[in-house]
Amino acid sequence: MSRDDRMKPEPVPDRSLHRRIRADLEERILSGAWSPGHRIPFEHELMTQYGCARMTVNRVLSGLVEAGLIERRRRAGSFVRRPVGQSAVLRIPDVKGEVLGRGETYRYELLSATRRKATRADHARIAVAVGAPVLALACRHFADERPHAYEDRLIALDSVPEAASADFAAELPGTWLLAHVPWHEAEHEITAAPADAKTAARLDVPAGTACLVIERRTWRSGAPITAVRLWYPGDRQKLVARFTPSTAAGPGR
Amino acid sequence: MSRDDRMKPEPVPDRSLHRRIRADLEERILSGAWSPGHRIPFEHELMTQYGCARMTVNRVLSGLVEAGLIERRRRAGSFVRRPVGQSAVLRIPDVKGEVLGRGETYRYELLSATRRKATRADHARIAVAVGAPVLALACRHFADERPHAYEDRLIALDSVPEAASADFAAELPGTWLLAHVPWHEAEHEITAAPADAKTAARLDVPAGTACLVIERRTWRSGAPITAVRLWYPGDRQKLVARFTPSTAAGPGR
DNA sequence: GAGTGGTCTAGACCACCGT
DNA sequence: CGGTGGTCTAGACCACTCA
Incomplete structure (x- = not known):
């Protein structure tokens, strides 16, 4: 919505949209801009920001959960997790x-x-x-x-x-x-x-x-x-x- | 389609559908029933087997790719990957x-x-x-x-x-x-x-x-x-x- | 009760690639 | 060319949980 033309998936501008969203969010978390405990935007906010369907941002956020970067609570929102102790x-x-x-x-x-x-x-x-x-x-x-x-x-x-x-x-x-x-x-x-x-x-x-x-x-x-x-x-x-x-x-x- | 009633997401029968599909496929791969190189069913086949939308099986298969268990090639299909050397x-x-x-x-x-x-x-x-x-x-x-x-x-x-x-x-x-x-x-x-x-x-x-x-x-x-x-x-x-x-x-x- | 995430659908268009 | 996966949409219903 807020972006120029997001009806066609664009022939891989950099990568696919969900990858760009993922990279964006990861960057904010890794850089510390969003420190642990920070509440990241709701799905519907990200939807508006990126002008895409909820399914798309949901997929990204689910990926971040699986990667251990965020945790999500119904009604409350999604939060940056504290760094997991020491695993490698x-x-x-x-x-x-x-x-x-x-x-x-x-x-x-x-x-x-x-x-x-x-x-x-x-x-x-x-x-x-x-x-x-x-x-x-x-x-x-x-x-x-x-x-x-x-x-x-x-x-x-x-x-x-x-x-x-x-x-x-x-x-x-x-x-x-x-x-x-x-x-x-x-x-x-x-x-x-x-x-x-x-x-x-x-x-x-x-x-x-x-x-x-x-x-x-x-x-x-x-x-x-x-x-x-x-x-x-x-x-x-x-x-x-x-x-x-x-x-x-x-x-x- | 092949299953009883899949219109309502069912109040978590065991888990969600995509988790059950994921577990099913993982089991086949881990047990060796599908050995490396084996072509696993196409998305539309899994769709029919589990009576769900393609998006659902696609999400599962994408997860398996991310986990390194399978690789996918357009037009060819999805294949069980050879075990990754030794990482832990x-x-x-x-x-x-x-x-x-x-x-x-x-x-x-x-x-x-x-x-x-x-x-x-x-x-x-x-x-x-x-x-x-x-x-x-x-x-x-x-x-x-x-x-x-x-x-x-x-x-x-x-x-x-x-x-x-x-x-x-x-x-x-x-x-x-x-x-x-x-x-x-x-x-x-x-x-x-x-x-x-x-x-x-x-x-x-x-x-x-x-x-x-x-x-x-x-x-x-x-x-x-x-x-x-x-x-x-x-x-x-x-x-x-x-x-x-x-x-x-x-x-x- | 209302708002969040969790899940799923039934489509759709595209890129790619093997025949 | 046709079939596969890759991606995305615009809805929908539900469960959970906080106020």
Whole structure:
């Protein structure tokens, strides 16, 4: 209404209208112009401002809710949320890709592959039934011919029986699993630990070296798939996580 | 059409219709019933299946795109995406909340607060102009009266001049900043490192102890706000990240 | 009671792209 | 060319909640 001609969707002036509205509102929130607690305009006000239907602004505002930037209360209005504590989107690196990405040569070595029955320790690690068949793998990742990471992996064969016949000397277990088990839920646990003698030897560092240890457990439809523990000498590996409010975890979702 | 009575939105049968459709589709994708590359039904097919308007299924499918679960191509259809490598939503714990959450007592101690001009090292750390005023803080967090974390923080006073007069002996710097600098972008860097002699003494652990080190840099509208480095004895702290495809980073967004 | 957001409809026009 | 998704409209009814 207030703008020139908004009857035709315009051949993407910058982007679509709802994207421009979204960007506008995000900018105001991120810059602090609208600080936490601020009540942002009602849908019908934004409707008038942008000369569009309510559905359009509603879609934008719903998106902001999902992104955790605002919260909405009936009868009251929409409000800028207080920054969500500290959450971040972390990229857990794919070892091979990460090494190659730094321009170093990559090599992978399978140290051992053992098929056995799950122990009590295995159960504690990944909740696979004690006695169920598992495949235990140990391998090393090299960057420029220096040991870069040591990988200790368990695969639940009940969930992924095909893994028993896969050739993990030729193919990376992680890659193979990703290709054979489409979607999954995962949990990552990140700690620092001193390398024990055996691990230190495998990584070619002094025993006790501070290592970054990433343990990843993977399920599919609740069934355990794999657990993998990656040891990186601390000075060799960094994890980087970026936080922007729009990537932050939403409210309760 | 195929369902009983879909004229009235029904008083939330389970949830709203679009949520149920969303859950249905997610389930099929997550379970692997629709594996990567699978073409999911066209909008008009879903429309018929659920007896709703195209706008409704479109909203669901757009959401799945944003969540990174599917990709859509005009004329071709919508397809299940290959799992995104390894990304996860990580909760960087608020030290105080995390300690209290475990039922331990929490105490905070400010060791030093120094106002000075930014050095070259400060610039490298947080890109504050050399010579600009900064506030350097050192503090300790105690859990059950044992040192739990050592915090080394830098605040750019050009960006947050009020920080100069804040009483950081009484209030946690992180909390204070969160309340005074509404939204921000942040970057986290997670590494493992052996504790140097000074840090080890502050944490009351032997020198060389493997520590989890989290460095967080925060900006607001591109201007540096603060950088904080947290040292946790490795056996004392774990970071946990959960990955579910719907929280995974989307395609290009 | 009145005003807000939550949801949904039944259309519509367009851009794009594969055949 | 035809069919797909991308976007938008102008309504509508409802639930909730505050005054």
